[in-house]
Amino acid sequence: MSDTKVYQASTTAPVNIAVVKYWGKRDAKLNLPTNSSISVTLSQNDLRTHTTASCSPTFTEDSLLLNGSPQDISNARTQACFRELRSLRSALEDSDSSLPKLSSYPLRIISENNFPTAAGLASSAAGFAALVRAIANLYELQSNPTELSRIARQGSGSACRSLFGGYVAWEMGQKEDGSDSVAVEVAPASHWPNMRALILVVSAEKKGVSSTSGMQITVATSKLFKQRAENVVPEHMKEMEWAIKEKDFEGFAKVTMMDSNSFHATCLDTFPPIFYLNDVSRAAIRAVEDINNAAGKTVAAYTFDAGPNAVIYFEEENLGLVAGALKSVLGGVDGWNGKDVESKSAEHIDERAQKVLKDGVSRVILTGVGGGPEKTEKHLSA
Amino acid sequence: MSDTKVYQASTTAPVNIAVVKYWGKRDAKLNLPTNSSISVTLSQNDLRTHTTASCSPTFTEDSLLLNGSPQDISNARTQACFRELRSLRSALEDSDSSLPKLSSYPLRIISENNFPTAAGLASSAAGFAALVRAIANLYELQSNPTELSRIARQGSGSACRSLFGGYVAWEMGQKEDGSDSVAVEVAPASHWPNMRALILVVSAEKKGVSSTSGMQITVATSKLFKQRAENVVPEHMKEMEWAIKEKDFEGFAKVTMMDSNSFHATCLDTFPPIFYLNDVSRAAIRAVEDINNAAGKTVAAYTFDAGPNAVIYFEEENLGLVAGALKSVLGGVDGWNGKDVESKSAEHIDERAQKVLKDGVSRVILTGVGGGPEKTEKHLSA
Numbered sequence: 001m002s003d004t005k006v007y008q009a010s011t012t013a014p015v016n017i018a019v020v021k022y023w024g025k026r027d028a029k030l031n032l033p034t035n036s037s038i039s040v041t042l043s044q045n046d047l048r049t050h051t052t053a054s055c056s057p058t059f060t061e062d063s064l065l066l067n068g069s070p071q072d073i074s075n076a077r078t079q080a081c082f083r084e085l086r087s088l089r090s091a092l093e094d095s096d097s098s099l100p101k102l103s104s105y106p107l108r109i110i111s112e113n114n115f116p117t118a119a120g121l122a123s124s125a126a127g128f129a130a131l132v133r134a135i136a137n138l139y140e141l142q143s144n145p146t147e148l149s150r151i152a153r154q155g156s157g158s159a160c161r162s163l164f165g166g167y168v169a170w171e172m173g174q175k176e177d178g179s180d181s182v183a184v185e186v187a188p189a190s191h192w193p194n195m196r197a198l199i200l201v202v203s204a205e206k207k208g209v210s211s212t213s214g215m216q217i218t219v220a221t222s223k224l225f226k227q228r229a230e231n232v233v234p235e236h237m238k239e240m241e242w243a244i245k246e247k248d249f250e251g252f253a254k255v256t257m258m259d260s261n262s263f264h265a266t267c268l269d270t271f272p273p274i275f276y277l278n279d280v281s282r283a284a285i286r287a288v289e290d291i292n293n294a295a296g297k298t299v300a301a302y303t304f305d306a307g308p309n310a311v312i313y314f315e316e317e318n319l320g321l322v323a324g325a326l327k328s329v330l331g332g333v334d335g336w337n338g339k340d341v342e343s344k345s346a347e348h349i350d351e352r353a354q355k356v357l358k359d360g361v362s363r364v365i366l367t368g369v370g371g372g373p374e375k376t377e378k379h380l381s382a
Numbered sequence: 383m384s385d386t387k388v389y390q391a392s393t394t395a396p397v398n399i400a401v402v403k404y405w406g407k408r409d410a411k412l413n414l415p416t417n418s419s420i421s422v423t424l425s426q427n428d429l430r431t432h433t434t435a436s437c438s439p440t441f442t443e444d445s446l447l448l449n450g451s452p453q454d455i456s457n458a459r460t461q462a463c464f465r466e467l468r469s470l471r472s473a474l475e476d477s478d479s480s481l482p483k484l485s486s487y488p489l490r491i492i493s494e495n496n497f498p499t500a501a502g503l504a505s506s507a508a509g510f511a512a513l514v515r516a517i518a519n520l521y522e523l524q525s526n527p528t529e530l531s532r533i534a535r536q537g538s539g540s541a542c543r544s545l546f547g548g549y550v551a552w553e554m555g556q557k558e559d560g561s562d563s564v565a566v567e568v569a570p571a572s573h574w575p576n577m578r579a580l581i582l583v584v585s586a587e588k589k590g591v592s593s594t595s596g597m598q599i600t601v602a603t604s605k606l607f608k609q610r611a612e613n614v615v616p617e618h619m620k621e622m623e624w625a626i627k628e629k630d631f632e633g634f635a636k637v638t639m640m641d642s643n644s645f646h647a648t649c650l651d652t653f654p655p656i657f658y659l660n661d662v663s664r665a666a667i668r669a670v671e672d673i674n675n676a677a678g679k680t681v682a683a684y685t686f687d688a689g690p691n692a693v694i695y696f697e698e699e700n701l702g703l704v705a706g707a708l709k710s711v712l713g714g715v716d717g718w719n720g721k722d723v724e725s726k727s728a729e730h731i732d733e734r735a736q737k738v739l740k741d742g743v744s745r746v747i748l749t750g751v752g753g754g755p756e757k758t759e760k761h762l763s764a
Contacts, residue, residue, distance in 0.1 A: 223617075223640075224647055227609040235605075254653075258605075261655045265606055269647035271640050272671055279661045289654055 007102055008054035009137035010380065013130035013373040015047040015121060016040065016161045016168065017197065017311045019256040019303060020236045021263040023211075024219045024229055029076070030178040031157045034219065035233040037170045038186060038240050039161045040313070042197055043370030049123065051111040051130035052380040053138045059106035065382055066111045066127070080154040081132055082107060089139040102139055109134070110380040115365070121199070121309065128155030129162030133373040145372065149183035165189045165371030167244045169237070189369045192247045194316035198323050199365040200330070200357070202280045202308040209274050211306040214267065222269040232262050249315055253301030256313060257288075260303040276306050280360030283353040284310035287326065294348035295321055316368070320344045323366060329354045335364035389484055390436035391519035392762065395512035395755040397429040397503060398422060398543045398550065399579065399693045401638040401685060402618045403645040405593075406601045406611055411458070412560040413539045416601065417615040419552045420568060420622050421543045422695070424579055425752030426496075431505065433493040433512035434762040435520040441488035447764055448493045448509070462536040463514055464489060471521040484521055491516070492762040497747070503581070503691065510537030511544030515755040527754065531565035547571045547753030549626045551619070571751045574629045576698035580705050581747040582712070582739070584662045584690040591656045593688040596649065604651040614644055631697055635683030638695060639670075642685040658688050662742030665735040666692035669708065676730035677703055698750070702726045705748060711736045717746035 016039035024034035062082060064071040073079070089103040109131055113123055132152040136143060149160035153170075160182060161168040166189040173181030209217075218225050236259045243251035267274040281304055288302045288310075299318040303311050314322040324344030327336060331343055346354060398421035406416035444464060446453040455461070471485040491513055495505055514534040518525060531542035535552075542564065543550040548571040555563030591599075600607050618641045625633035649656040663686055670684045670692075681700040685693050696704040706726030709718060713725055728736060 223614045223644065224606045224609055224651075227606055232605045258651075258653050261653065262605065262651050265647040265651035268650060269606075269640075269644050271636075271643065273643045273667065275664050278664070282657050282660070285655065 003100060004056070004058050005100075006054050006056040006058070007100070007105075007138060008052055008379055009134055010050070010052040010376045010378060011130055011133040011137055011373050012044050012048045012050045012376055013126050013133055013162050014041045014044045014165065014370055015123070015126045016158065017042060017303065017305065018158065018161075019252070019313070020233060020240050020259045021305075022157055022170065023263050023266065024215050024225065025157070027176075027178065028216065030181075031077075031153050032178045032181050033157060033170070033172050034229040036172040036237050037158075037161070037233075038237065038244075039158070039168050039170075040195060040197065040369050041162065041165045041168060041189065041372065043367045044374070045370070046365055046367035047115050047121065047126070049111055049113050049126040049130040050376070050378070050380060051109060051127075051134040053131070053134035054108045054110075054379075055102050055105040055138060056108075057105050059108055062107045064109040064111070064131075067113060077128075077155050078131075081128065081135075081151055084151045084154065085132065085135045085139060085141070088136075088141050088143060092139070092141070107135065110382060112380060121201075124156040125158040125162045128152050128159035129373060131155065132159070133163065137375055146182045146184055150179065150181070153178070153181060153183075163372060166191065166369060169241070186241055186244050189371055192244065193369065195369040196314050196316055196319065196323070197367050197369075198312045198314070198326065199367070200284055200310040200312070200326075200361045201335075201363045201365065202278070202310070202360055203362040208276055208307060214270070214274050214306060218266055218270040218274070221271040222266045224269045225266045228262055228266050233259070236262075250298045253298045253313065256301040256303050264304060276308060277304055278308045278360075280356055281308045281310060283356035283360070284312070286353040287329070287349045287357060288312060290349045290353070291322055291325055325349060326364075329357055330361055330364060332358070333361055333363050335366065339366045341366065385482060386438070386440050387482075388436050388438040388440070389482070389487075389520060390434055390761055391516055392432070392434040392758045392760060393512055393515040393519055393755050394426050394430045394432045394758055395508050395515055395544050396423045396426045396547065396752055397505070397508045398540065399424060399685065399687065400540065400543075401634070401695070402615060402622050402641045403687075404539055404552065405645050405648065406597050406607065407539070409558075409560065410598065412563075413459075413535050414560045414563050415539060415552070415554050416611040418554040418619050419540075419543070419615075420619065420626075421540070421550050421552075422577060422579065422751050423544065423547045423550060423571065423754065425749045426756070427752070428747055428749035429497050429503065429508070431493055431495050431508040431512040432758070432760070432762060433491060433509075433516040435513070435516035436490045436492075436761075437484050437487040437520060438490075439487050441490055444489045446491040446493070446513075449495060459537045460513075463510065463517075463533055466533045466536065467514065467517045467521060467523070470518075470523050470525060474521070474523070489517065490764075492764055494762060503583075506538040507540040507544045510534050510541035511755060513537065514541070515545065519757055528564045528566055532561065532563070535560070535563060535565075545754060548573065548751060551623070568623055568626050571753055574626065575751065577751040578696050578698055578701065578705070579749050579751075580694045580696070580708065581749070582666055582692040582694070582708075582743045583717075583745045583747065584660070584692070584742055585744040590658055590689060596652070596656050596688060600648055600652040600656070603653040604648045606651045607648045610644055610648050615641070618644075632680045635680045635695065638683040638685050646686060658690060659686055660690045660742075662738055663690045663692060665738035665742070666694070668735040669711070669731045669739060670694060672731045672735070673704055673707055707731060708746075711739055712743055712746060714740070715743055715745050717748065721748045723748065
């Protein structure tokens with residue numbers, strides 16, 4: 001009697017945006033970072049990957065479909081995730097012979113993002129977190145999120161942080177095999193639930209240097225990078241963990257902005273230099289500075305990943321001061337529908353910065369801190 | 383019998399553009415830097431300040447006229463230069479009672495630049511070098527350029543390097559009184575006479591943060607700055623002195639570009655961040671990278687001071703590869719007249735960079751390495 005059943009499990013997983021940045025690998029194969037990092041997990045209402053993992057002896061080979069397109073899975077990163085998860089399943093099967101031998105069946109992964117991939121948002125974090133979580137569900141692994149984060153990290157470094165909701169640290173670890181380079185919860189979303197994020201999606205000129213190759217060149221050529229990895233980030237990590245525990249927005253904001261600047265400074269110090277910030281990014285920085293100056297305190301914090309998009313963090317009670325002012329500048333672009341934001345005066349924002357933002361921002365995404373991956377019975381099919 | 387004579391002397395002085403940058407003061411009053419620097423003195427045919435210093439007991443007060451406009455001379459910097467020069471003259475007068483008592487007469491300084499001040503070129507270096515050199519001539523001081531550089535430094539830090547032609551180092555010095563923070567010649571222009579410089583003057587958006595206040599904020603807030611001042615610059619100084627002595631353009635170029643990037647990285651790491659480079663500057667960097675890649679070796683080097691203008695160094699034999707290619711992109715702007723440059727293909731320069739340069743560069747200045755201040759009998763009058 002042969003097993004012809006199709007086993008399946010589904011999950012959603014969130015995007016995260018770092019406030020202390022990951023940049024630099026000490027081991028490229030294992031995706032081990034040169035420094036720890038901290039991120040905020042964003043709400044899956046606005047940004048999430050939905051993934052269904054299935055397996056069956058009737059399938060002929062492993063496959064991955066993302067937004068309807070077949071993906072190459074022969075790369076070492078995806079293979080590492082499959083291998084590690086199969087190995088955990090195999091151990092379960094060895095200890096209980098009544099379990100079906102799922103570890104030996106080909107895997108079929110189907111994934112969909114609820115946000116435009118053209119937005120230039122790092123979707124690989126949510127993607128690999130969902131892939132690992134979905135297969136772990138399929139295999140009925142008892143591994144906790146930190147254990148799974150070790151696997152997701154091998155798919156995409158920052159994916160390890162998307163296995164938790166709220167405020168999440170990726171501890172760089174010390175071991176050569178990477179077993180202690182994992183994500184841990186700093187605080188759940190419920191601890192500081194009123195954190196909001198407004199993403200200004202900048203009309204892409206052209207894809208810049210990929211973060212994988214960019215960070216390798218930085219490590220190899222920047223003479224300032226070591227100072228960042230060894231001294232600046234450890235200080236920022238301590239300050240950020242404290243700010244999150246105390247819900248001290250001004251502390252959170254200052255470290256967020258300084259760490260983003262420090263990261264981009266090491267990119268500029270790379271040879272040849274890497275530029276992710278452009279004139280639109282600079283205008284977003286100026287707008288945040290002007291909003292904070294007008295408020296007489298720090299109510300907004302900018303941060304930039306490996307691209308020109310600005311992510312602006314603020315607390316819900318300052319929605320008007322931050323998102324309201326920016327809506328009056330950017331009211332014409334997509335993304336405000338269904339969000340309860342009233343335009344507020346933006347007269348304190350530098351006029352030139354307003355013009356550059358109007359010309360350069362193609363859409364906004366207004367969201368906030370959210371929870372980790374969620375199991376769902378809604379299964380995707382090809 | 384009273385002296386009613388007007389004594390006068392005139393000089394010209396050059397602009398210099400650093401290839402290892404000065405950024406950061408360890409003593410703001412004395413203009414003592416946190417690191418040494420090296421510059422190339424540019425030809426006075428294209429960029430110079432012409433200054434006449436006169437004094438007479440019939441004058442009522444010290445005055446300074448720049449390009450026809452009276453300047454405020456009550457600032458501590460100008461006063462320091464006047465005071466130091468008068469003190470040297472006074473010592474001469476004490477040792478020889480036959481000398482007229484010029485040190486007690488009011489000074490009248492008249493200065494003119496041969497380049498548009500709107501170009502955003504740091505004119506204070508040439509201005510203070512000319513002021514100090516002209517008064518030293520007027521006072522018939524026997525001080526050598528290094529001795530005068532100690533005085534010019536107090537007017538404007540980088541002015542000390544404009545007292546020499548060719549390749550000039552400003553040694554940061556160690557003494558508290560700044561007496562060893564002076565300029566010295568690394569090599570005269572004749573040692574490496576074929577060094578050329580093409581300046582791309584970028585249409586100014588708005589004056590950025592002044593370098594005086596900018597560098598103070600960097601020293602106070604950048605967590606990467608100390609690494610630059612203490613480790614990166616000393617390494618660049620050694621490499622640059624070696625490259626100049628060996629006339630090794632590739633070495634010269636690499637340090638020039640990396641040092642400019644390192645300096646601007648510490649500006650970005652300042653809080654709030656300081657941006658001098660804009661999208662036009664980035665396009666100039668891209669064009670230089672594309673020119674070098676197409677040449678199969680480094681034939682051009684970019685550097686940026688505290689503003690968006692690009693200065694591109696190259697050797698005369700590569701005029702076509704560098705200036706020729708850029709002329710075909712920027713043939714429409716002012717500055718090419720009277721320069722023997724033939725447009726060459728620019729098809730290897732990124733199309734987007736070409737467009738950004740066309741839209742953003744308002745004029746070019748093509749010049750080269752040149753000599754130091756020159757005494758002239760051409761006196762300016764109000």
